[in-house]
Amino acid sequence: MTHELTFNTAMQFAYGEPAPVSPGIVRIVAENPSPLTFKGTNTYLLGMTELAVIDPGPKNEAHLAAILKAAGGRPIRQIIVTHAHRDHVDGADALKDATGAPILGYGRETFAPVGPETTPQGAEFIDYVFVPDVKIADGDVIAEKEWRLEAIHTPGHAPDHLAFALAGRNIIFSGDHVMAWNTTLVAPPEGSMADYVESLSRMLVRPESVYLPGHGGRLEDAQRTVRAYLLHRRWREEQVLEAIREGVGTIQSIVPVIYPTIDRKLTSAAALSVQAHVEHLIARGLVTCDGDPTWDRQLSPA
Ligand SMILES: [Zn+2]
Secondary structure, three states, X not given: OOOOOOOOOOOOOOOOOOEEEEOOEEEEEOOOOEOOOEOOOEEEEEOOOXXXXXXXXXXXXXXXXXXXXXXXXXXXXEEEOOOOEHHHHOOHHXXXXXXXXXXXXXXXXXXXOOOOOOOOOOOOOEOOOOOOOEEOOOOOEXXXXXXXXXXEEOOOOOOOOEEEEEOOOOEEEEEOOOOOOOOOOOOOOOOOHHHHHHHHHHHHOOOOOEEEEOOOOOEOOHHHHHHHHHHHHHHHHHHHHHHHHOOOOOHHHHHHHHOOXXXXXXXXXXXXXXXXXXXXXXXXXOEEEOOOOOOOOOEEEO
């Protein structure tokens, strides 16, 4: 079993410049690079004469102007969001104001901020009050004459995450569920490892093999990446379980054991990722914890 994933971090782009990625699809990269967003958020324009915008991206005037310029006077009929994380959704209102297009998304059932504000799953990153104009559920179809999208509910990175399959085109807009540049962050309470593994498995039974992700370049042979993600998660889980069996008894102490070379900026993201694995192990009765698995609470093998 391969333990380390190989990532494709090659990406040809210039901020604000629409780049064709497939017939009738252009990508514009927003200038919000970070360790969690890679080069920035990808906004896709779909269609030739009537457009949908998939993930309007962050609130950024230059990015909004770039979207409108790329549309070139063609009507934007829908603004579709993959999930209500700020790097994908904050620009939606301004785009709606400029175009009159409705905002479509899953719509969260719970709106209360539940995480620490400064962690990757906290209020800084999530729009807890995002309410789409049109709620999209698993299997719903969004269509114009030239294109047809089918929504695939794919919770894990976010509970409201949707991917969109483009009918007849072998393409899925995969949002942050599956990306080529890195593994997806699964950080509780926003993220759920059980949901994530289940959502990855859902992708494997679909025929589409090209994914256009929320960050980074397109994935070819995408199911292979999905299988590698699943193997990688299993390997990480085994590492976490092994550490607990060896007496490394808290999330905090597990992090440096399994991420020995991590960038300090990503330590809390790594701790949350370990927490996601621990929760999944507890849910399946493989690990016990006296209460919720906070970062310094003792964990024991079951
Ligand atoms: Zn994102």
